Amino acid sequence: MKMSFQNGDDFAAFREELRQRLSAHAPRAIQKKSLRPAAVMILIMNRDGEAHVLLTKRTEKVGTHKGQMALPGGGYDDSDGDFLRTALRETEEEVGVHPSDIDVLGRFDDFISIAGFHVVSYIGVIPYPYEYTINRDEIEDYVEVPLSMFANREFGKVQQVEFEGHMYNVYHYYYKNFEIWGMTARILTDFAAKILNRCAGDTVDLIH
Numbered sequence: 605m606k607m608s609f610q611n612g613d614d615f616a617a618f619r620e621e622l623r624q625r626l627s628a629h630a631p632r633a634i635q636k637k638s639l640r641p642a643a644v645m646i647l648i649m650n651r652d653g654e655a656h657v658l659l660t661k662r663t664e665k666v667g668t669h670k671g672q673m674a675l676p677g678g679g680y681d682d683s684d685g686d687f688l689r690t691a692l693r694e695t696e697e698e699v700g701v702h703p704s705d706i707d708v709l710g711r712f713d714d715f716i717s718i719a720g721f722h723v724v725s726y727i728g729v730i731p732y733p734y735e736y737t738i739n740r741d742e743i744e745d746y747v748e749v750p751l752s753m754f755a756n757r758e759f760g761k762v763q764q765v766e767f768e769g770h771m772y773n774v775y776h777y778y779y780k781n782f783e784i785w786g787m788t789a790r791i792l793t794d795f796a797a798k799i800l801n802r803c804a805g806d807t808v809d810l811i812h
Contacts, residue, residue, distance in 0.1 A: 605618065605621060605622070605755075605800050605801075606618065607654060607655040607750075607751050607752045607755065607800070608653055608654045608655075608752075609650055609653050609654070609655075610653070612650070615650040615655075618655065619648075619707070619709065619729050622648075622709050622710075622727065622799065623709040623710060625799050625802070626709050626710030626711065626712065626727055626799060627710055629710070629712070629798065629799060631711050631712060631713050631714065632713040632714055633714055634714040634715070634716060634722050636716065636722060638720075639716065639717075639720055639721055639722035640679060640680075640720055640721050640722065641679070641680035641687070641690075641721070641722050641724070642677060642678060642679045642680055642690070642721045642722065642723050642724070643677050643678075643680060643687040643688070643690040643691035643694070643723065643724040643725070643726065644674075644675040644676065644677030644678075644691055644694075644723060644724075644725050644726070644791070645675060645676050645677055645691045645692070645695045645706070645725075645726050645727075645728050646675060646712070646725060646726065646727045646728070646791070646792070646795060647675075647676060647695070647701065647706070647728050647729075647730050648727065648728070648729050648730075648751065649729065649730050649731070649732035649734070649748065650732055651732050651733075651748055654750055654751075654752070655750070655751040655752070656732075656748040656749060656750055656751060657748070657749055657751050657754075657792065658675075658676065658699070658730070658746065658747075658748055659673050659674065659675065659746065659747055659748075659749055659782070659784065659788060660673070660674050660675075660676060660698060660699065660743045660745070660746045661673055661674075661743065661744045661745040661746065661747075661782065662674050662742065662743065662744065663740070663741065663742060663743065663744045664744075665741055665742070666742055668719050668721075671744070672785075672786060672787075672788070673782055673783065673784045673785070673788050674787070674788055675725070675788055675791065675792075676691075676694060676695040676698050676699050676701070677690070677691050677694045677695060677698075677723075678690070678694035678697070678698070679694075679721075681693075687711075687724040687726075688708065688711075688726055690724075691724070691726050692706065692708075697739060697742075698738075698739050698742055698743055699736045699737065699738055699739070699743065699746065700735075700736050700737025700738065700739075701730055701734065701736065705730055705731060705734070706728040706729070706730055707728060707729040707730075708726060708727070708728045709727045709728060709729060710726070710727055711724070711725070711726050711727075712725040712726065712727055712791075712794075712795055712798075712799065713725060713791075713794060713795075713798070715787070715790065715791060715794075717787055718767055723787065723791075725791055725795070727795070727799075732748075745782075747779065747780060747782055749777075749779050749782075749784070750779075751792075751796070751800070753777055753779065754777070754789075754792040754793055754795070754796040754800075755796040755800045755801055757775075757793065757796075758777065759775040759776055759777045759789070759793075760776050760777060760778045761775075761776045762774065762775050762776070763776070774786060774789070774790070775789040775790065775793055776789065777789055
């Protein structure tokens with residue numbers, strides 16, 4: 605998909621094409637009750653004529669993935685009722701993006717984290733610029749990263765790790781002074797391969 609835009613109409617066409625591709629995609633579902641359920645949002649925006657995605661850097665105060673780059677989201681609460689509500693609630697709590705400002709395009713795949721989470725992912729579009737309200741207890745910093753980096757697999761290095769007898773690729777992307785790897789890199793690499801580029805690629809269900 606073309607991820608640069610001459611005008612708002614181009615971005616609107618991109619957004620609707622993404623919605624259609626997600627509607628046609630059968631999300632990979634995971635049934636493993638021993639894992640803690642969680643959900644994240646891939647928030648896309650038209651920044652300066654190019655598709656970008658919002659990422660956060662977690663503080664050292666949080667329980668897991670301290671100091672790592674992440675997608676907005678978090679653990680499921682029984683009061684949520686469904687995973688989409690989890691993703692929307694956590695996104696508002698972390699970065700202040702109100703659910704009414706998110707055009708939810710659809711659900712992507714489920715993932716397994718070696719930290720013990722079953723992660724459900726959703727895709728949404730937000731206006732740009734957006735006035736974020738950052739929860740400094742959870743979020744140290746944030747950055748809007750070109751989506752093309754993941755579509756083109758512009759990673760700086762790739763490592764192989766073993767988990768439960770299988771080998772998996774762990775991608776490391778570098779943007780400005782941020783290192784994007786593990787769970788976040790895995791989800792975005794798979795999203796780019798399956799939805800943006802429409803190819804199977806090297807996609808797996810394990811992420812850090």
